[in-house]
Amino acid sequence: MESERFKRGTERLSEVDSTAGENVIASLDAIAPDLGRYVIEFAFGDIYCREGLSLQEREMITISSLLTAGGCEPQLEVHINGSLNVGISPEKVIETFIQCLPYTGFPKVLNAVNVAKKVFAERNIKVGK
Amino acid sequence: MESERFKRGTERLSEVDSTAGENVIASLDAIAPDLGRYVIEFAFGDIYCREGLSLQEREMITISSLLTAGGCEPQLEVHINGSLNVGISPEKVIETFIQCLPYTGFPKVLNAVNVAKKVFAERNIKVGK
Amino acid sequence: MESERFKRGTERLSEVDSTAGENVIASLDAIAPDLGRYVIEFAFGDIYCREGLSLQEREMITISSLLTAGGCEPQLEVHINGSLNVGISPEKVIETFIQCLPYTGFPKVLNAVNVAKKVFAERNIKVGK
Amino acid sequence: MESERFKRGTERLSEVDSTAGENVIASLDAIAPDLGRYVIEFAFGDIYCREGLSLQEREMITISSLLTAGGCEPQLEVHINGSLNVGISPEKVIETFIQCLPYTGFPKVLNAVNVAKKVFAERNIKVGK
Amino acid sequence: MESERFKRGTERLSEVDSTAGENVIASLDAIAPDLGRYVIEFAFGDIYCREGLSLQEREMITISSLLTAGGCEPQLEVHINGSLNVGISPEKVIETFIQCLPYTGFPKVLNAVNVAKKVFAERNIKVGK
Amino acid sequence: MESERFKRGTERLSEVDSTAGENVIASLDAIAPDLGRYVIEFAFGDIYCREGLSLQEREMITISSLLTAGGCEPQLEVHINGSLNVGISPEKVIETFIQCLPYTGFPKVLNAVNVAKKVFAERNIKVGK
Numbered sequence: 202m203e204s205e206r207f208k209r210g211t212e213r214l215s216e217v218d219s220t221a222g223e224n225v226i227a228s229l230d231a232i233a234p235d236l237g238r239y240v241i242e243f244a245f246g247d248i249y250c251r252e253g254l255s256l257q258e259r260e261m262i263t264i265s266s267l268l269t270a271g272g273c274e275p276q277l278e279v280h281i282n283g284s285l286n287v288g289i290s291p292e293k294v295i296e297t298f299i300q301c302l303p304y305t306g307f308p309k310v311l312n313a314v315n316v317a318k319k320v321f322a323e324r325n326i327k328v329g330k
Numbered sequence: 331m332e333s334e335r336f337k338r339g340t341e342r343l344s345e346v347d348s349t350a351g352e353n354v355i356a357s358l359d360a361i362a363p364d365l366g367r368y369v370i371e372f373a374f375g376d377i378y379c380r381e382g383l384s385l386q387e388r389e390m391i392t393i394s395s396l397l398t399a400g401g402c403e404p405q406l407e408v409h410i411n412g413s414l415n416v417g418i419s420p421e422k423v424i425e426t427f428i429q430c431l432p433y434t435g436f437p438k439v440l441n442a443v444n445v446a447k448k449v450f451a452e453r454n455i456k457v458g459k
Numbered sequence: 460m461e462s463e464r465f466k467r468g469t470e471r472l473s474e475v476d477s478t479a480g481e482n483v484i485a486s487l488d489a490i491a492p493d494l495g496r497y498v499i500e501f502a503f504g505d506i507y508c509r510e511g512l513s514l515q516e517r518e519m520i521t522i523s524s525l526l527t528a529g530g531c532e533p534q535l536e537v538h539i540n541g542s543l544n545v546g547i548s549p550e551k552v553i554e555t556f557i558q559c560l561p562y563t564g565f566p567k568v569l570n571a572v573n574v575a576k577k578v579f580a581e582r583n584i585k586v587g588k
Numbered sequence: 589m590e591s592e593r594f595k596r597g598t599e600r601l602s603e604v605d606s607t608a609g610e611n612v613i614a615s616l617d618a619i620a621p622d623l624g625r626y627v628i629e630f631a632f633g634d635i636y637c638r639e640g641l642s643l644q645e646r647e648m649i650t651i652s653s654l655l656t657a658g659g660c661e662p663q664l665e666v667h668i669n670g671s672l673n674v675g676i677s678p679e680k681v682i683e684t685f686i687q688c689l690p691y692t693g694f695p696k697v698l699n700a701v702n703v704a705k706k707v708f709a710e711r712n713i714k715v716g717k
Numbered sequence: 718m719e720s721e722r723f724k725r726g727t728e729r730l731s732e733v734d735s736t737a738g739e740n741v742i743a744s745l746d747a748i749a750p751d752l753g754r755y756v757i758e759f760a761f762g763d764i765y766c767r768e769g770l771s772l773q774e775r776e777m778i779t780i781s782s783l784l785t786a787g788g789c790e791p792q793l794e795v796h797i798n799g800s801l802n803v804g805i806s807p808e809k810v811i812e813t814f815i816q817c818l819p820y821t822g823f824p825k826v827l828n829a830v831n832v833a834k835k836v837f838a839e840r841n842i843k844v845g846k
Numbered sequence: 847m848e849s850e851r852f853k854r855g856t857e858r859l860s861e862v863d864s865t866a867g868e869n870v871i872a873s874l875d876a877i878a879p880d881l882g883r884y885v886i887e888f889a890f891g892d893i894y895c896r897e898g899l900s901l902q903e904r905e906m907i908t909i910s911s912l913l914t915a916g917g918c919e920p921q922l923e924v925h926i927n928g929s930l931n932v933g934i935s936p937e938k939v940i941e942t943f944i945q946c947l948p949y950t951g952f953p954k955v956l957n958a959v960n961v962a963k964k965v966f967a968e969r970n971i972k973v974g975k
Binding site for chain 4: 240271
Binding site for chain 6: 615631658659660
């Protein structure tokens with residue numbers, strides 16, 4: 202059922218991305234409401250509700266993919282928050298980015314760490330020494 | 331010590347990528363031996379030997395990044411093998427690729443699944459129904 | 460209804476990509492059947508069945524996006540065939556690629572034209588002088 | 589003739605991109621005037637003046653390519669304006685972006701819709717419900 | 718004059734890419750002759766004939782850009798040959814690729830070195846120890 | 847020795863990127879200090895200290911790669927400064943970007959020229975007519 206996918210997608214989105222995700226959907230309302238619906242139904246209702254990986258693993262994959270794609274800073278911001286929301290530690294977020302280093306080079310890793318810096322500051326998180 | 335990094339990198343490479351990784355290094359010997367040395371020292375000696383993530387998590391991040399970068403089929407082949415070598419199940423390799431779908435679109439996921447298909451066939455692995 | 464999306468997606472896929480598309484789905488059967496289902500349900504059942512653009516316009520957008528992404532030669536082959544199937548002339552396929560030139564540079568356009576060359580040869584199509 | 593290409597390129601640029609395009613050229617004057625000249629002569633004088641596609645089709649291809657490339661927000665802004673200038677409806681601009689979804693994934697489509705949002709606001713355009 | 722750009726582009730192409738470049742142009746003749754003409758007029762007649770950089774510097778920039786773009790192996794093959802043709806040593810070609818390492822990561826550098834390996838073998842060139 | 851690589855990397859970084867580079871390292875101190883250390887040890891201590899290319903050639907390759915990657919504006923800013931620091935003229939920086947045009951298309955070249963414009967303004971540099 203469409204409504205079934207939408208319902209479970211909304212719940213999953215709320216669990217992962219909380220307010221940040223809802224803001225993305227709301228911001229699409231006036232210009233591309235179907236796009237917001239696909240985010241909920243397909244990305245969250247279909248993909249994020251699958252079995253076989255934990256939510257933490259899904260977020261770790263997501264931020265690795267967004268870092269590598271480049272130019273996805275707004276989405277990276279949402280999903281660094283999402284990673285923390287599902288229980289990944291801030292240190293592990295940074296470690297995930299560092300693991301991408303041999304495959305993507307420094308610039309993309311530096312850009313992702315800068316987004317993490319902003320998110321950590323907003324959440325009053327301290328990492329490192 | 332350089333030799334320390336090279337030694338632990340060689341061990342880690344052997345643990346993760348086994349023959350496939352060693353073949354990559356050997357193939358560089360006559361044309362760019364320093365590049366092979368950097369793979370061992372930096373990618374494996376520095377990054378893969380860090381704490382904070384399990385080897386399985388590192389491989390999961392690596393194949394997510396390689397899928398997203400695109401055009402990295404030879405490296406994806408090495409690291410799908412690496413993923414299986416460190417104990418990720420074939421089903422979980424495929425599930426990792428599917429998690430990238432909302433962020434990268436279908437073509438890159440289809441390309442990665444095709445490489446997995448080849449690797450699974452070579453290792454006599456059956457997945458799916 | 461899920462089955463509704465799958466049904467209309469199958470019809471649309473068959474209309475656009477014919478045998479080539481069906482082969483892609485079939486090739487996923489043993490390794491990632493859900494991925495094949497998403498191609499049908501989401502790409503074809505949801506997106507390709509939307510109103511607001513003709514099928515010819517959708518294929519023109521698709522091949523422009525695939526050319527620009529790079530490394531999507533297998534998908535470009537499917538959708539150059541798809542473009543011809545929905546009535547875009549071979550000359551217009553080439554012209555679409557040439558329009559991408561200022562935005563992507565020569566290498567990606569040359570790669571796409573090479574795929575077109577192969578498709579046109581298979582279909583016994585002659586273009587140019 | 590060089591001057592012939594420059595002349596027809598200037599006219600085409602003015603037809604498509606109006607003030608926005610002229611501003612890009614003007615901004616290059618002090619730092620890279622030849623680059624501005626190539627935009628006019630090659631992109632607009634050569635490519636945009638070709639036969640075989642309507643101006644609306646050319647703009648639709650251009651914004652599909654820019655969305656897919658990523659990181660081209662300034663150029664996307666110019667060509668969303670260009671799309672509207674040559675008579676593509678705002679709804680069709682959004683629909684073009686949505687057609688890219690299966691091929692590029694959500695982040696790039698969301699980024700492009702955000703640029704459209706800005707352009708539509710500046711032009712006092714309302715879309716959606 | 719168009720013919721002036723075409724003439725000097727043909728000469729420059731012949732100087733840089735020799736037979737390999739001419740083969741690319743010839744292969745476009747039946748399917749996209751204008752694309753071949755733009756390669757000559759714009760890439761070689763306009764850009765490669767500019768002052769301010771030596772031909773060796775232009776080829777070094779070109780192979781750095783092609784390596785970074787990814788998926789441009791056919792063009793990389795032409796321009797590794799081009800680099801050697803204008804007098805860049807094989808060792809310097811490899812060193813150029815290694816300089817890209819911190820910015821692009823290992824996979825793209827490995828892919829480029831593999832193309833160099835093929836070109837060097839065809840030209841009977843030995844590098845390394 | 848690790849400390850040897852770090853020491854020579856720090857010197858090279860200071861020679862090339864001066865304050866800008868040091869600011870990048872300092873900004874990583876509280877969130878990802880090891881990443882800063884890898885920039886110094888690997889990018890500058892290993893790669894930038896190699897023989898076979900002049901520092902000017904290394905910077906020219908770096909800015910060509912960063913332009914082509916896209917989305918690396920912060921790193922491009924550091925290395926346009928670096929290029930000027932090692933003695934590349936402002937005109938040659940722009941010419942390097944223009945050489946990338948046939949391979950990357952206009953948008954990436956325009957984005958890079960815009961970063962150069964900012965750097966040149968900060969350093970009170972005038973180019974062009």
